[in-house]
Amino acid sequence: MYDKTHSLMQRGIAFLGTEHAIMCGAMSWVSERNLVAAISNAGGFGVIACGAMTPELLDAEIAATKALTAKPFGVNLITMHPLLTDLIAVCAQHRVSHVVLAGGIPPRGSVEAIKAFGGKALVFAPTLALAKRLLRGGADALVIEGSEAGGHIGPVATSVLAQEFLPELAEDHVVFVAGGIGNGAMIAAYLEMGASGVQLGTRFACATESIAHPAFKQAFFRANARDAVTSVQVDPRLPVIPVRALKNKGTEEFTAKQIEVAKLLDAGEVDMEAAQLEIEKFWAGALRRAVIDGDIESGSVMAGQIVGLVTSEEPASAIMAQLMGEAEAALNAK
Numbered sequence: 662m663y664d665k666t667h668s669l670m671q672r673g674i675a676f677l678g679t680e681h682a683i684m685c686g687a688m689s690w691v692s693e694r695n696l697v698a699a700i701s702n703a704g705g706f707g708v709i710a711c712g713a714m715t716p717e718l719l720d721a722e723i724a725a726t727k728a729l730t731a732k733p734f735g736v737n738l739i740t741m742h743p744l745l746t747d748l749i750a751v752c753a754q755h756r757v758s759h760v761v762l763a764g765g766i767p768p769r770g771s772v773e774a775i776k777a778f779g780g781k782a783l784v785f786a787p788t789l790a791l792a793k794r795l796l797r798g799g800a801d802a803l804v805i806e807g808s809e810a811g812g813h814i815g816p817v818a819t820s821v822l823a824q825e826f827l828p829e830l831a832e833d834h835v836v837f838v839a840g841g842i843g844n845g846a847m848i849a850a851y852l853e854m855g856a857s858g859v860q861l862g863t864r865f866a867c868a869t870e871s872i873a874h875p876a877f878k879q880a881f882f883r884a885n886a887r888d889a890v891t892s893v894q895v896d897p898r899l900p901v902i903p904v905r906a907l908k909n910k911g912t913e914e915f916t917a918k919q920i921e922v923a924k925l926l927d928a929g930e931v932d933m934e935a936a937q938l939e940i941e942k943f944w945a946g947a948l949r950r951a952v953i954d955g956d957i958e959s960g961s962v963m964a965g966q967i968v969g970l971v972t973s974e975e976p977a978s979a980i981m982a983q984l985m986g987e988a989e990a991a992l993n994a995k
């Protein structure tokens with residue numbers, strides 16, 4: 662049915678063990694058992710967002726996801742989580758097939774620990790040199806994510822990253838492209854450039870199975886691309902990773918938070934690492950308020966620029982079928 666698309670996705674499909682090489686990138690608070698299982702059951706690859714979860718909570722979430730799907734799914738771990746080693750151990754106990762290390766350069770030993778229990782390690786890399794180093798060092802696949810994406814982002818657009826990374830890496834490595842993808846024609850284009858598959862977040866965040874609050878989903882349906890803006894760094898010393906979210910009052914609260922953390926730094930009460938953790942705790946809390954409580958005014962409604970194409974609630978399987986149909990049509994039109 663999707664012959665041409667599947668043929669270009671072949672390596673991604675073999676790597677993920679799925680029907681289609683379409684990943685739903687982990688979204689903190691959104692990517693829990695229901696959405697993850699729905700994506701995997703629809704032939705894609707769901708990824709649990711561990712975020713700031715404790716090892717006990719992650720253990721329960723993996724078990725609950727397994728109860729909802731027999732298909733492969735992954736777990737996304739944030740590298741700066743203080744209990745990263747314990748979280749990898751939880752993945753090992755559950756024999757999680759794929760672990761995505763996100764939010765920074767994987768600390769020494771983390772990729773090895775994943776591979777030691779037979780898991781596949783997926784990593785992000787902001788530069789080509791680092792990507793090569795990580796792949797040489799044993800990482801099994803790479804995700805390149807451009808600045809169009811929702812959530813924490815780097816400074817370079819997906820289209821530019823694709824042109825830089827794919828010609829150098831795609832022949833020998835499994836590379837997924839993420840950021841700003843909302844239509845199958847775009848998926849087809851990245852596959853033709855050599856990507857093994859793609860990762861989408863924003864397009865799936867409001868699926869029927871997503872537990873995101875109805876107000877969060879409505880905010881997505883109303884928003885245009887230009888509403889999904891990046892956070893501003895107040896103090897250049899602060900290790901702030903820019904975050905893309907819908908413009909609201911929460912943006913001002915982030916400014917206040919940065920001033921507060923900068924004062925703690927000045928007073929010597931926290932070091933850089935602790936400052937970064939403070940900032941990340943702020944985001945986790947703000948995102949929870951938006952996703953779970955529906956506070957879309959002061960919470961953080963993280964969304965990518967492709968949010969303008971998200972206009973209604975649909976089952977994950979319908980979104981998947983639409984994307985695959987569009988990709989196939991684009992390839993057939995040649």
Ligand SMILES: Cc1cc2nc3c(=O)[nH]c(=O)nc-3n(C[C@H](O)[C@H](O)[C@H](O)COP(=O)(O)O)c2cc1C
Pocket residue numbers: 685686687688689691710712737763764806809810811812813839840841842860861862863864866962963964965966967
């Ligand atoms: C609400 C939201 C929360 C996110 N949380 C995480 C996260 O916890 N870990 C992560 O690696 N990426 C996170 N992301 C990024 C997604 O996994 C994915 O890479 C991104 O959404 C792809 O770009 P797109 O939004 O343009 O589709 C998040 C994205 C959104 C929209």
